[in-house]
Amino acid sequence: MIRYIINRLLLTIPVVIAVSVLVFLFIHLIPGDPVEMMLGETATIANVEEIRHMLGLDKPLGIQFLDFMKNLLKGDLGKSIVSRRPVMQIVLERYPATIKLTVASAIVALIISIPLGTLAAVKHYSWIDNLSMIFALLGVSMPNFWLGPLLIILFSLTLGWLPPSGYGGFKYIILPAITLGTAMSASLTRLVRSSMLEVLDQEYIKTARAKGLRERLVIYRHALRNALIPVITVFGMQIGSLLSGALITETIFSWPGVGRLFIESIFRRDFPLVQGCVLIIALTYVFVNFIVDITYGFINPKIRYE
Amino acid sequence: MALLEVKNLRVYFHTREGTVKAVDDVSFTLEKNETLCLVGESGCGKSVTALSIIGLISNPGKIESGQILFEGVDLVKLKKSELRKFRGTEISMIFQEPMTSLNPSLKVGFQIVELLLEHFNVSKTEAKNLAVEFLKKVKIPDAVGTYDKYPHQLSGGMRQRVMIAMALISKPSLLIADEPTTALDVTIQLQILELIRDLKNSLGTSVILITHDMGVVANLADKVAVMYAGKIVESGEVFEVFENPLHPYTVGLLGSIPKLDTPKNSRLISIPGNVPRLINPPKGCRFHERCSRKLEICEIAEPPEMTIGNSNHRIACWLYSDEFQGAVDTDERYGS
């Protein structure tokens, strides 16, 4: 198992380095003079020189890269052009909100998909099976930038139950979490169902029944346990899509996370901050995938013992 | 009273293409301590018969009619929850594929123990001790170590031993073994069969063994029932049937006992053709299309079941019906 973890870790390192390099190159790919781009019409010569120096753009590319990597290792991502505060600090302030939203959406996705998918498979061809498939179909096809507004119209505007946007207590996270979690729960429902159907067809389920186990044990201990192995892989892969979905969901609900910060920074042409956001989101994604791989190893004894 | 009495069992599968009469009017009895072999090619209804005894016929299959009397109790009439209490305690089953019959994500020890915890009032330690004891009984070399292993860490033969330990740990009255050696190496097949026979004798269990291999029958059976296309065509004491096979299908099967030099799983060659599709079974005798000694009547009417002499030897074939006896030449009967 330890070898497996080290192996995964070794696979992750080059990706992290590549991500960093891409993020470093980002500012250099801007056509024309990035500093003038950033400052737009308000640029004065002194101003431009100051920013250029602040970003280290007056040094040779190689030195810039070394500085960038050195600072990165120290957790220093430079300063925001707009607020002049350290990028790292700003991003970290916004980070918990994004994590909260992502986790809440993942929970929404799991508490809908596992019971619904399991039930659909156990009661194959029943009304609940059909219902789950319709839900899966709608959920997958419905973009979150439409579902969000629809939920606001229904629950805030019409029923007045929940706030349409903002950040605060439990009430505020419900709509964003549903918006972000629905697509995932839809595809997971379909996956849980098909995986479960496949597992229920396996010989060892027959064995479990032949042992006279209660049907509940057959389903949960024997079937679901195995059916969830592929589900967890896909769940992990989709946490990444939750992160990119968060960019949009945060914007819809004025949720103060990294995603909204990212979009705002793009509009403000605050490139160091854009860089910081891209980096933190990509690294989170890589990290999550790493954790998922490890978890997968724990669940699947075939991997654990090799 | 017989341990098990199956009477006029019919199991149909209602599929989109039509009704598959997988088991069609099957009757047999099994006494205590007896081994009955159900023989026939694949698709003839052996496994379905076995699964209906243990109550595991699943959609779209259904027991249409008939009785399965187990120690006098009709299992067909029992509620699901009542039937469940028989499974794993009174009636156990082992399957063909040891590679897939054990849950890959649970330790084998636990898979045995959970049966005990489900049905009996035992502590976890007692259950574990009993499980280890039975792993020893099925001659697994490192029983204590094996207890904590996952199925994929064991060979096919070892897994089948685990399955046998699991099936027999509650000392059931009836063990159903569905082709328990087919998927195993030839060298291990015999060991497993001997294990089943020894444990059967020491625990006093009755066995229904399903196989397509007449060699296995000769090895283990007290009684044999030959199935073809959902019906039992011939049954009786094993010596009687082997020494005096009457039904042309049985004769064909006996002519096809695999020799050691035939490759594993090679098709049994001596009977031309295939088992008919059971959605639209042929009229008359279901075997007539492949039968070398077909009479005119065979295409028209189903053969009656009859007993030969005073024995338990029963057969369903027009060749031996009194009305048509004249048509059969005695030499031909034993020749083929």
Place this chain on the structure above:
Amino acid sequence: MQLFFTKKKTNFSDVWYRFRRNKLAVIGLIVITLFILVAIFANYLMPYDPYKIDIRNRLKGPSKEHWLGTDDLGRDVLSRLILGTRVSLRVGLIVVGISATVGTIIGLLSGYAGGWVDNLVMRIVDILLAFPGILLALAIVAILGPGIDHVILALTLTGWVGYARVVRGEVLTIKEEEYITAAKSSGIKKSVILFKYILPNALSPIIVLATFGIAGAIIAESSLSFLGLGVKPPEPSWGSLLNVGRRYIMVAPYLSIFPGIFIMVVVMALNFIGDGLRDALDPRLRNK
């Protein structure tokens, strides 16, 4: 499953026959055809000039004159939705057209060349896949600024990866087939082997992937436009219409309804077609 690919002539009428038996796929095809017709004949279908500003009649709900109401500048929503159909479908088709072509060529070459070329390409693919979905496209648009061409570029730069991966996998499998070895040993040129022998066999998964890809590209474009980073105003796309809808959601919720329905229906239709094609092109998968 791909392992079972052998040389086969995909018979068009067989595929069509199997496709036709899938009701949902046929419905999907009809729906998409309708949308394409709307996009082509947009100019004749729009009841009003989609750019005509009418401040007096801004944010008016659906009425006899304006079936779907007017937007924040008093423009007719139905007309903008019809024109938006053209924009959204065009982006979807162009992005997939370019990504599929580029990805296929890269995948073919990478798989066929093997060695360090293959290694390098696959590392690049891995790195691109290390970024979650739309993040990279957003970053690219952030560099280049909004605009439909930039959106297409951004989505293509990230979109080719999937095709390259699938095609490469196909090539690696097909490469070992006897008829390819036979072709090689009879001295047929590499380029001929690649495009005449290997490509046709890898075509099925490409077609299926492209169908789903169009849906993905339409959603991606809509997302960018919804965030205000896609099409430049006043040009309408389904996403930018929803962007306006979001800003006025408290006073004019009707603005948020219809563009979303259009997106969802098209995406669903494309997914049905994709499923249908997958089953029709490779019936073996269906039986699994």
